[in-house]
Amino acid sequence: MAVRDALTSDRVVDAALALADAHGLEALTMRRLGAALGVEAMSLYRHVASKDALLDALGDALVAFWIAPAAEVGTPPETATPPAAGSPTPGGTTTEAWRTAIATIMHRAHRELLSRPWAIELLASRPHVGPARLRYAEEITAALLDAGFSTQLAHHGLHIVDGTIMGFSAQEARRPSAEAMGSGVQRLWDGELAAEFPAISRTIRERHDHGEEYTLMVDLVLDGLARLRDGERPPRTAPSAPYPQLIG
Amino acid sequence: MAVRDALTSDRVVDAALALADAHGLEALTMRRLGAALGVEAMSLYRHVASKDALLDALGDALVAFWIAPAAEVGTPPETATPPAAGSPTPGGTTTEAWRTAIATIMHRAHRELLSRPWAIELLASRPHVGPARLRYAEEITAALLDAGFSTQLAHHGLHIVDGTIMGFSAQEARRPSAEAMGSGVQRLWDGELAAEFPAISRTIRERHDHGEEYTLMVDLVLDGLARLRDGERPPRTAPSAPYPQLIG
DNA sequence: ACCTGAACACCGTTCAAGT
DNA sequence: ACCTGAACACCGTTCAAGT
Numbered sequence: 001m002a003v004r005d006a007l008t009s010d011r012v013v014d015a016a017l018a019l020a021d022a023h024g025l026e027a028l029t030m031r032r033l034g035a036a037l038g039v040e041a042m043s044l045y046r047h048v049a050s051k052d053a054l055l056d057a058l059g060d061a062l063v064a065f066w067i068a069p070a071a072e073v074g075t076p077p078e079t080a081t082p083p084a085a086g087s088p089t090p091g092g093t094t095t096e097a098w099r100t101a102i103a104t105i106m107h108r109a110h111r112e113l114l115s116r117p118w119a120i121e122l123l124a125s126r127p128h129v130g131p132a133r134l135r136y137a138e139e140i141t142a143a144l145l146d147a148g149f150s151t152q153l154a155h156h157g158l159h160i161v162d163g164t165i166m167g168f169s170a171q172e173a174r175r176p177s178a179e180a181m182g183s184g185v186q187r188l189w190d191g192e193l194a195a196e197f198p199a200i201s202r203t204i205r206e207r208h209d210h211g212e213e214y215t216l217m218v219d220l221v222l223d224g225l226a227r228l229r230d231g232e233r234p235p236r237t238a239p240s241a242p243y244p245q246l247i248g
Numbered sequence: 249m250a251v252r253d254a255l256t257s258d259r260v261v262d263a264a265l266a267l268a269d270a271h272g273l274e275a276l277t278m279r280r281l282g283a284a285l286g287v288e289a290m291s292l293y294r295h296v297a298s299k300d301a302l303l304d305a306l307g308d309a310l311v312a313f314w315i316a317p318a319a320e321v322g323t324p325p326e327t328a329t330p331p332a333a334g335s336p337t338p339g340g341t342t343t344e345a346w347r348t349a350i351a352t353i354m355h356r357a358h359r360e361l362l363s364r365p366w367a368i369e370l371l372a373s374r375p376h377v378g379p380a381r382l383r384y385a386e387e388i389t390a391a392l393l394d395a396g397f398s399t400q401l402a403h404h405g406l407h408i409v410d411g412t413i414m415g416f417s418a419q420e421a422r423r424p425s426a427e428a429m430g431s432g433v434q435r436l437w438d439g440e441l442a443a444e445f446p447a448i449s450r451t452i453r454e455r456h457d458h459g460e461e462y463t464l465m466v467d468l469v470l471d472g473l474a475r476l477r478d479g480e481r482p483p484r485t486a487p488s489a490p491y492p493q494l495i496g
Numbered sequence: 497a498c499c500t501g502a503a504c505a506c507c508g509t510t511c512a513a514g515t
Numbered sequence: 516a517c518c519t520g521a522a523c524a525c526c527g528t529t530c531a532a533g534t
Binding site for chain 1: 343347348349351352354355356368369372373375377382383385386389390392393399400402403404406407408410411412413414415416417418419420421422436441445446447448450451452454456461463464465466467468469470471472473475476481482483484485486487488
């Protein structure tokens with residue numbers, strides 16, 4: 001009983017998020033989700049087309065955390081007069097506004113992704129583009145266009161920023177479980193594999209700040225984008241050969 | 249009957265790869281895999297601890313395609329004398345050797361990942377680090393150390409390169425299905441959402457070469473790493489505020 | 497209109513039984 | 516030693532039936 005007023009699809013997604021937070025993504029089954037809502041599993045299908053659709057909605061709900069809740073704030077969609085690029089930020093520094101804007105999104109997304117161990121797995125397996133992901137893409141693209149990027153380069157920039165967020169977070173999320181597991185990583189750490197893998201054996205014991213490493217990557221990407229905008233192409237590094245001489 | 253000689257764990261993994269290639273990752277069930285090998289599902293458990301272990305092995309088999317088959321080639325683990333950084337490549341250009349080496353891996357990994365629509369999903373959901381992933385990490389780290397990167401920076405560099413490969417490929421793999429699906433992307437393309445999402449509406453119709461975009465990202469990352477090695481820190485871009493003024 | 501019970505066609509995995 | 520059959524405890528989803 002308790003609070004059972006009118007099941008809505010939003011309430012279903014909220015409950016799914018809570019269930020995944022509590023017991024992991026594999027515990028998110030229609031039967032358990034129904035139970036959590038005090039209802040049979042089959043009742044959920046009145047509010048959600050399928051489990052796939054539910055997971056898509058859940059993924060988009062995660063992306064919603066990355067962006068400012070503009071719909072709530074009440075700022076009209078006024079993009080007529082972009083702020084001049086290079087204008088000083090409220091803080092008084094002279095960092096270009098677009099860099100601050102995109103760095104903010106990148107750090108927030110990273111933080112949100114790492115706050116839920118199951119978040120990256122879900123998003124990586126769901127190609128769905130919902131309203132939140134559109135808003136997220138819009139914010140990044142708008143920041144780039146306003147900063148004088150060409151439409152072509154802004155398009156590339158969105159993909160580069162998006163790829164950086166997802167890829168770096170995924171790689172970082174992989175770390176703790178790899179260390180926890182008895183996989184090769186543990187034996188590396190113990191120095192067992194120093195002969196076979198000398199380079200990673202040397203570097204793996206480094207103490208390093210994860211947050212600092214992501215900041216490094218964010219700055220590297222934003223700096224690279226700024227250089228591209230300013231016409232400064234990095235030296236083109238051609239791969240030596242698409243493939244080694246494999247048989248077949 | 250046909251070829252049924254001695255089921256081995258390698259044969260099981262090979263069959264799993266073929267099955268996923270033919271019918272997708274969701275078709276890879278123990279029952280169907282057994283049938284493909286002319287055997288009952290339960291027989292597989294003699295060669296594979298669990299389905300999870302099988303998926304881990306399959307993921308590592310994918311990573312093996314990214315690296316040169318050194319075990320076969322017969323090059324001894326001779327890392328005593330690193331080639332001098334900045335030496336001319338066989339092609340006659342003066343690109344530093346480490347950039348060519350890492351760019352080669354990045355392009356090969358990207359190509360392999362995109363050749364199997366299910367590859368990124370599998371790798372993103374499997375934190376397991378197997379022998380192939382260790383070799384892959386070793387090759388990248390060794391290239392960086394040989395090129396004069398500090399152990400600290402080589403460690404960061406590995407994570408940055410790995411994150412770039414996975415993130416960019418995932419983002420790219422998402423594109424076709426997003427366009428195929430009736431999600432917001434199609435309506436964007438039709439110009440329906442131009443008012444709500446002006447920036448992405450402007451950029452989305454760009455014709456652009458996907459391979460070229462990845463090359464751009466690879467060069468951006470390698471150039472950024474080179475600058476870090478040479479002590480040239482990009483301007484630190486602090487996010488404006490960790491979080492917007494949210495209630496609660 | 498909304499929820500349910502029973503059922504269908506699947507899963508991964510265990511375990512005693514076969515050869 | 517290696518493979519199997521039946522079974523267990525689950526899945527997502529359909530559908531006629533309840534209120």
